[in-house]
Amino acid sequence: MYLGKRIKELREEKALLQRQLAAELEIDTPMYSKIERGERKAKREQVIKLAKLFQVEEKELLMLWLAGQVYELVKDEEVAKEAIKVVEQNL
């Protein structure tokens, strides 16, 4: 998963533990673990908080977060590419 992969990188760079970030986000550790692995999706607010904690651009993480959701939506569809292109046109 897009966001999960990135925040895992960031967490390891800064040598933080899942439970520390979980505490910051006020969720439990298993939940944070799931977000990192993309098993659960973070909420917008949590992504923003993570950007602050890691001191990276909010936009970067929000973009990955959104991309992950789009990917989940289209991944099993034969017409995924075409659909994406159509949306891209109209943005």
Place this chain on the structure above:
Amino acid sequence: MYLGKRIKELREEKALLQRQLAAELEIDTPMYSKIERGERKAKREQVIKLAKLFQVEEKELLMLWLAGQVYELVKDEEVAKEAIKVVEQNL
């Protein structure tokens, strides 16, 4: 909405009434009306049935249906374009 616009066109081309299509899909007319206007989203099965009824490529309607969902997901996000591009890369 992508799909709604298209099935309205098709319905008018063939001079059919909403209630006729609603009957085919086994839903009530208000529901069909909402699907056409994009107020409710059709389910996959209904889209396929509609393609058969209108005698158009299943793929065409499924693509529009998917595009509509993607659009709903990203439309209010500042990072929509970038996110879409990232997904496009990885398909």
Place this chain on the structure above:
DNA sequence: ATGGACTTGTCAGATTTTGGCTAATTTAAT
């Protein structure tokens, strides 16, 4: 002003999502 087509609003029931708990597994160090 009646009738037919379509739309709007509402609502309970069904389905999904969510958060947190416990327990299992993996990892790292001694």
Place this chain on the structure above:
DNA sequence: ATTAAATTAGCCAAAATCTGACAAGTCCAT
């Protein structure tokens, strides 16, 4: 190999969302 810490898996109830149906409304032509 044993322990302790970190991470993951599985489960369950509460909350939120989605669904289908109905009643009532508008709009338009006759």
